[in-house]
Amino acid sequence: MKTIQNIGIAIFLLGLGIFAALPFLGSFKLDQSTFDEIVTEKRIKSEIFTADMQQNVVGKEFTGMIDLSSKISKALEYANATHVKNKEYKKKIYTKSSEMASLIGKRSGTGYIANNKGIMWFLSFGIGIIGALLFIIPQVVTLGKKGIKNDGVYHQSSTNKGWIAWLVFFFLVSFYMVLYFGSQYAVNWTYLVDPISESLSGNPAGHWFVYGFMYCTIMSVMAVRMYIKYRHNMYQIVRTTSVLFFQIIFAFLIPEIMVRLQMPYYDFKNAFPLDYDFFFQWNLKSLLDSGGIGLFILVWGVVLTLVIVPVMVYFFGKRWYCSWVCGCGGLAETLGDPYRQHSSKSLFSWKVERWLIHGVLVFAVVMTGMTLYSFFTETSTVFGIKTSSIQNLYSLAIGSVFAGVIGTGFYPIFGNRVWCRFGCPLAAYLGFVQRFKSRFRITTNGGQCISCGNCSTYCEQGIDVRAYAQKGENIVRSSCVGCGVCSAVCPRGVLKLENGPEEGRINPTEILLGNDVDLMELVNKK
Amino acid sequence: MEHIVIIGNGIAGVTAARHIRKKSDKRITIVSAETDYFFSRTALMYVYMGHMKFEHTQPYENWFWKKNRIELVKAYVNAVDHQNKKLVLADGNFLNYDKLILATGSKPNKFGWPGQDLAGVQGLYSKQDLDQLEANAPDKETCKRAVIVGGGLIGIEMAEMLRSRKIPVTFLVRENSFWNGVLPAGESAMINEHILEHHIDLHLGTNLVEILADENGRARAVTTDKGDTIECSVVGLTAGVSPNVDFLKESGIELGRGIKVNRHLETNISDIYAIGDCAEQHEGIGQRRPIEAVWYTGRMMGETLAQTICGNKTEYKPGHWFNSAKFLDLEYQTYGWVFSERGMKENEQHFHWRDDKEKICITIAFNKDTKQFLGINTFGIRMRHEIFDRWLTEKCDVNHVLEYLKDANFDPEFYSKYEHKIVSTFNSEFGTSITPKKKSWKRIFSNA
Numbered sequence: 001m002k003t004i005q006n007i008g009i010a011i012f013l014l015g016l017g018i019f020a021a022l023p024f025l026g027s028f029k030l031d032q033s034t035f036d037e038i039v040t041e042k043r044i045k046s047e048i049f050t051a052d053m054q055q056n057v058v059g060k061e062f063t064g065m066i067d068l069s070s071k072i073s074k075a076l077e078y079a080n081a082t083h084v085k086n087k088e089y090k091k092k093i094y095t096k097s098s099e100m101a102s103l104i105g106k107r108s109g110t111g112y113i114a115n116n117k118g119i120m121w122f123l124s125f126g127i128g129i130i131g132a133l134l135f136i137i138p139q140v141v142t143l144g145k146k147g148i149k150n151d152g153v154y155h156q157s158s159t160n161k162g163w164i165a166w167l168v169f170f171f172l173v174s175f176y177m178v179l180y181f182g183s184q185y186a187v188n189w190t191y192l193v194d195p196i197s198e199s200l201s202g203n204p205a206g207h208w209f210v211y212g213f214m215y216c217t218i219m220s221v222m223a224v225r226m227y228i229k230y231r232h233n234m235y236q237i238v239r240t241t242s243v244l245f246f247q248i249i250f251a252f253l254i255p256e257i258m259v260r261l262q263m264p265y266y267d268f269k270n271a272f273p274l275d276y277d278f279f280f281q282w283n284l285k286s287l288l289d290s291g292g293i294g295l296f297i298l299v300w301g302v303v304l305t306l307v308i309v310p311v312m313v314y315f316f317g318k319r320w321y322c323s324w325v326c327g328c329g330g331l332a333e334t335l336g337d338p339y340r341q342h343s344s345k346s347l348f349s350w351k352v353e354r355w356l357i358h359g360v361l362v363f364a365v366v367m368t369g370m371t372l373y374s375f376f377t378e379t380s381t382v383f384g385i386k387t388s389s390i391q392n393l394y395s396l397a398i399g400s401v402f403a404g405v406i407g408t409g410f411y412p413i414f415g416n417r418v419w420c421r422f423g424c425p426l427a428a429y430l431g432f433v434q435r436f437k438s439r440f441r442i443t444t445n446g447g448q449c450i451s452c453g454n455c456s457t458y459c460e461q462g463i464d465v466r467a468y469a470q471k472g473e474n475i476v477r478s479s480c481v482g483c484g485v486c487s488a489v490c491p492r493g494v495l496k497l498e499n500g501p502e503e504g505r506i507n508p509t510e511i512l513l514g515n516d517v518d519l520m521e522l523v524n525k526k
Numbered sequence: 527m528e529h530i531v532i533i534g535n536g537i538a539g540v541t542a543a544r545h546i547r548k549k550s551d552k553r554i555t556i557v558s559a560e561t562d563y564f565f566s567r568t569a570l571m572y573v574y575m576g577h578m579k580f581e582h583t584q585p586y587e588n589w590f591w592k593k594n595r596i597e598l599v600k601a602y603v604n605a606v607d608h609q610n611k612k613l614v615l616a617d618g619n620f621l622n623y624d625k626l627i628l629a630t631g632s633k634p635n636k637f638g639w640p641g642q643d644l645a646g647v648q649g650l651y652s653k654q655d656l657d658q659l660e661a662n663a664p665d666k667e668t669c670k671r672a673v674i675v676g677g678g679l680i681g682i683e684m685a686e687m688l689r690s691r692k693i694p695v696t697f698l699v700r701e702n703s704f705w706n707g708v709l710p711a712g713e714s715a716m717i718n719e720h721i722l723e724h725h726i727d728l729h730l731g732t733n734l735v736e737i738l739a740d741e742n743g744r745a746r747a748v749t750t751d752k753g754d755t756i757e758c759s760v761v762g763l764t765a766g767v768s769p770n771v772d773f774l775k776e777s778g779i780e781l782g783r784g785i786k787v788n789r790h791l792e793t794n795i796s797d798i799y800a801i802g803d804c805a806e807q808h809e810g811i812g813q814r815r816p817i818e819a820v821w822y823t824g825r826m827m828g829e830t831l832a833q834t835i836c837g838n839k840t841e842y843k844p845g846h847w848f849n850s851a852k853f854l855d856l857e858y859q860t861y862g863w864v865f866s867e868r869g870m871k872e873n874e875q876h877f878h879w880r881d882d883k884e885k886i887c888i889t890i891a892f893n894k895d896t897k898q899f900l901g902i903n904t905f906g907i908r909m910r911h912e913i914f915d916r917w918l919t920e921k922c923d924v925n926h927v928l929e930y931l932k933d934a935n936f937d938p939e940f941y942s943k944y945e946h947k948i949v950s951t952f953n954s955e956f957g958t959s960i961t962p963k964k965k966s967w968k969r970i971f972s973n974a
Contacts, residue, residue: 145723147855151690152576232855234940346587445936446911448850448859450821451537452569453582466585487938489577491852493859493908496936500967510548513911515826516843519833 001138008134015128020171022124022192023178023185027111028062034107042103046091049079057104065105069184072104073097101184102207114191121192125214129221136225146232148489150458158412159338165412173409180400183207200256212252215331219247222334229337235484235497239323243330251327263293269325272305273364274426276399279371280391309426310433316499317440318430319482328419331408332460333483336416340485343415343462353422353462353479360398361428367394398423417460421479431478439499441506442475442486444468446513448494455486455495469494472512476505529553530835531613531623533603537821538802539629540564541828542835547594549836554595557613557621559602561653563588567631568821570656571683575690580653606777608795625835628774628785628793628800629828632767632819634680639763641737646745647761650684659687662760666693671758673697673748675734676765677704679851682717684762685726686854695726696756698748700765702731710866710889712878713903717853720885724854729754737761767819769804782806784817789841791831799834801827811844813863820849846918847901848911856885861914862901864891874900877924879951881906881944888948892924899927907944908936913970925960928952932965 035058039050052075062068076097083091093100113120143149158164178185186207193213197205205213223244230236250269259265264286272278278301287294312320322329343349367390374380374387381387407419420427434440442465449472455465461479465486468475475486475495487495510523530546532539535558543554569583591598602616606626613621634649636642648658663669672688674681677699685695701707704721706714721728733751740746747757769784780786780794784806791799800806802824807816826844833840850859865874875894880887886906892899899922902914913934917927927934931945945962953960 145855150572150575150577154579155576233938234942235938238940443936445908446915447822447825447848448911450568450850451566451585452572453566453578453585454569454572457578457582470585484938491857492850493857493936496908496938498939501971504971510545511829512825513915514822514845514848515829516841516845519830519840519843523833 001142004138005135005142008131008136008138010131011127012131012135015124015126015131016171019124019128019189022113022120022188024064024066026064026109026113026188028065028068028105028108029060029110030058030104030108032058035104038103038107042093042095042100044093046079046083046093048082048091049075049093052079061110065101065185065187068105068108069098069101072101076100098182098184102187105184105187106190106204106206109187109191113188117191117194121195124192125217129217132221133224136221136228139225139228143228148491149229150489153338153341159341161342161413165339168412169409172411173405176400176405176409179207179211180404186210197256200253201259203259209256215327216248216252219244219330219334222337226334226337230488233484233488236488239484240333242324243326243333246325247327247330258293264290264297266297267327268297268300268304270327271309271321271426272301273361273368273429274326274328274424275301276364276367276394276425277391279368279375281371281375284375309430313430313433313440314438317438317480317482317497318427318434319440319480319484319497321430322420322427322481323483328403328407328424329481332411332416332420336408336411336460339411339416340460340483341415341457342413343417343421343460345456345459345462345464349462356422357424357428357431357479360402360423361425363394363398364425367391415460415462417462417481420481421461427479427481434480435476435478437502439502439505440482441498441500442468442480443496443498443500444472444474445492445494445496447472447515448492450492452491454489454491458485458489460485465495472507472509474505474507527551527553528624529555529622530625530627531621532556532627532629533613534558534629534631534802534804535561535564535598536567536629536631536802536824537564538631538824538828539627541825542627542629542801542832543596543828544594545829545832546835547596549832552835553597555597555599555621555623557599557601557603557615559600559616562598562600563591565653567651570650570653571687574656574659574687580656604773606774606779606798608778608798611797624797626798627831627835628771628779628798628804629802629824630770630773630804632803633770634763635676635766635768636763637765639675639734639737641739641745642763644737644739644745644761645743646759647737647763649763650680650687651767659684659760663688663691663693665691669693669759671696671756672760672762673756673758674762674764675748676763677701678764678766679705680767681762681764682721682853684764685721686724688760688762689724689726693760696758697721697726697728698732698734698750699728699730700733704728704730706866707868708866709903710864710876710878712880713887713889713905714866716880716885716887716905717856720854720856767803769806769817769819771804782816789843790834790839791827791842799831801831811842812847814844814847822849846915848915856905857908858903858905859909860901860903861909861911862891862899862918864889864901864903877952877955879948881947884942886944890924890927897923897925899924902927910934910936910970925958928960928962930963930969932962933970935965 056071076093080092153159189210190205190207193205193210196213197203197209223240226240227237246269251267255265255267277283287298323333370382370387370390373382402423403419410418449469451466451470453466455469459465460483461481463477463480465475482497484497487497511520530552532543535556539556543556546552546554563584565583566585572578573580603613604616605614607614611623615621634651646662649655663672671694673696674684675698685697688695703714704717735749735751737745738747745761747755748761749755771781771785774781779798784804785793785800786808787793787800787805791801793800803819810816823844827842830840830842846862848861873894874891877890889903891901899917928949949960949962
């Protein structure tokens with residue numbers, strides 16, 4: 001078994017290595033007709049840019065993206081600088097250089113990678129999946145009898161912030177940097193999934209399609225791990241299946257198929273304000289221009305946030321969204337599960353958490369307010385502040401850096417729910433409902449707690465569960481996403497996630513059940 | 527300001543300190559030689575197994591003590607001088623007190639086995655024991671085999687710990703079935719099976735004779751009364767614990783096996799109290815034993831004594847017995863009294879049910895004549911403490927318990943339910959026709 005697992009790791013690393021090397025490989029040759037197409041499509045009026053490109057790029061063969069990308073960005077920056085100096089603002093090109101590079105790169109790929117998409121897919125994704133499964137599936141045997149399997153979590157480099165964890169951190173952060181800020185380096189990755197993209201939406205893949213496909217792949221593989229690790233725990237199995245379903249069907253397949261049917265790209269489960277650009281002008285316009293379906297999405301999006309989400313939280317707690325439906329939660333609960341113990345439980349972290357997450361919510365609401373004001377009054381500024389610059393700031397700081405680079409990249413170091421705990425504005429909103437008007441609580445079972453600390457240690461949201469349990473109090477916290485792991489790891493059967501009557505949900509106690517009844521009444525009623 | 531000194535920073539002493547602070551402004555000092563801060567003793571096993579780091583076993587952050595004005599003194603107390611109301615510390619210092627709370631816990635039993643003090647022989651109780659096990663048995667290369675002597679809760683925990691590092695374990699149990707002095711036969715038998723499934727070499731009905739030393743004075747093997755010699759690197763002595771009271775022998779405080787206390791947890795000397803594992807009631811309360819080395823009773827004594835210290839003189843009156851444990855992957859809970867065949871009361875009758883596939887079983891004890899429900903043991907099913915506490919207070923009969931068993935279920939959502947199987951087995955054994963009622967929130971929270 002150990003041998004199979006080691007072979008699995010080796011194969012997985014080979015696949016990962018090939019995947020990681022791809023941004024630096026491949027050959028690109030931009031021919032004249034493709035360049036002309038791009039100039040027309042992008043309505044490029046800068047003769048300086050086109051001349052520069054004609055001279056340095058068109059017709060030449062480039063090996064690797066680095067060289068090509070720097071030529072394009074130089075041409076673009078020089079052209080723009082010159083036009084600004086000459087006050088020829090109409091000629092300025094507003095496409096970002098990384099976008100321009102990925103557009104040109106995508107259309108000009110030649111050579112082995114671009115021509116052998118299937119084989120390259122297998123050599124990266126394919127053997128990555130096979131290797132990972134070869135490592136994971138033998139755990140059915142190696143983990144032994146079903147039950148809680150946390151042996152060695154704090155002895156292993158990968159799960160105890162050792163060098164493997166830092167490597168994973170480095171890899172994830174780099175990956176997200178490419179995704180958000182260097183999409184031209186993802187061009188070779190897009191070739192691998194072109195056939196899949198074309199079979200779904202009819203279009204070649206962009207880097208967001210790579211991300212979507214990879215997201216589903218990683219979640220599926222890591223879900224297998226969840227099924228094995230928690231095979232004694234039906235709650236975990238059902239919940240894992242649910243997040244997987246919503247990711248693959250709602251977040252990945254339906255939007256792609258909608259594009260094929262000439263409809264807007266839309267993830268029906270992605271609720272505002274997590275879906276922060278829902279009310280952005282370009283989205284509203286595209287929805288309003290899409291006829292019946294566009295209008296339906298508009299109404300659905302509003303109803304989802306204002307009615308469905310809070311009503312469901314009332315009945316089931318915010319877990320119905322955060323750990324049963326949400327894509328961010330889905331990745332955290334599968335890929336992130338090995339790192340859940342790293343969330344800080346200190347009082348200090350809790351104070352930071354409250355300021356940050358509610359700050360982001362306020363930010364999102366203010367930005368959306370400005371957006372809607374600008375939309376209806378057809379102005380571009382509110383109180384002299386440009387709406388678009390606030391939107392750009394949010395997209396960059398919250399949408400890309402916080403949710404992506406930090407939110408996922410920092411899994412191995414800060415735990416798997418960094419974004420959900422400190423940043424997600426939707427989680428903040430659901431948290432209010434959960435804390436003040438909900439039937440959900442984690443019930444503490446009388447006086448059975450032995451303060452061992454497994455619940456707190458494995459709480460991904462950094463809740464000090466034990467602090468409540470050892471006092472005999474139920475856990476009613478806005479941040480709880482209801483993953484159910486505290487209940488699973490409890491050795492004494494003290495914790496149960498349940499939806500019950502609101503009355504008595506919060507039950508401060510001083511003397512725990514099991515001591516003399518008079519004493520309990522005496523002090524608890526005081 | 528009155529100075530309350532507590533010896534011992536375990537659950538009993540710390541609970542007392544916390545509650546005294548809540549109710550008063552008294553000066554509070556906790557003395558311990560074991561660790562700087564309170565930790566959960568029951569969680570030590572998880573540190574060795576790598577589930578947690580030691581700091582995770584500490585329920586309060588380190589700033590908590592200063593903020594709550596609970597002074598912590600790391601020192602070993604050599605003697606109590608009650609005439610001058612002071613403690614003599616091992617470092618030569620003295621500590622004065624106005625009221626003294628003894629919460630010194632237990633120490634592992636050693637029954638005079640030859641070789642019991644050799645290197646590589648240890649119990650598992652304190653933080654120091656944990657550190658020692660880490661040194662003695664860091665991995666399966668250093669520790670080729672461990673022998674554990676004593677079939678109780680600590681013994682099986684130690685076996686689980688060592689197995690988590692793939693160290694071969696031989697488990698010597700004096701009884702002819704695991705823990706059958708406490709558990710009824712069916713349950714004990716199920717645990718025997720479970721132990722074997724975990725590749726622990728279980729030797730039932732076997733006693734330790736001698737621990738043999740190698741040339742360096744380390745344990746190298748044990749011999750048993752079955753005539754076996756078992757080679758090993760580590761010997762775990764886990765044959766129960768007794769109160770940690772040796773330092774009080776000359777103090778004038780009345781001792782039995784533990785520190786003798788009355789129902790107000792007072793010793794024979796005024797202003798000296800004892801709580802937790804080290805306290806011994808003159809007579810057991812109800813069906814309880816005079817000494818109860820259990821987490822929960824330590825906590826309850828702490829809660830109660832804090833009332834007395836703060837002027838509300840309160841008798842220690844533990845409610846209905848409850849307890850829980852985990853045997854490898856099997857969770858165990860008990861509410862009320864279910865005695866083993868050995869300790870069974872005259873009018874006690876048992877209903878035992880075990881699932882035919884899963885390692886799940888329950889035993890319900892009830893009065894043969896009145897049918898009054900006496901207690902329940904469950905393995906692999908979690909039960910609601912409040913419900914059973916209420917049923918015991920209300921002296922419900924066994925039929926009621928079975929009829930409303932679904933109310934008491936505390937398993938996580940989506941778990942398989944066993945109430946129908948349990949009740950139909952009961953019906954066929956006792957000729958009843960009980961149908962389980964649907965779970966009702968209204969009943970569950972009726973007087974909670």
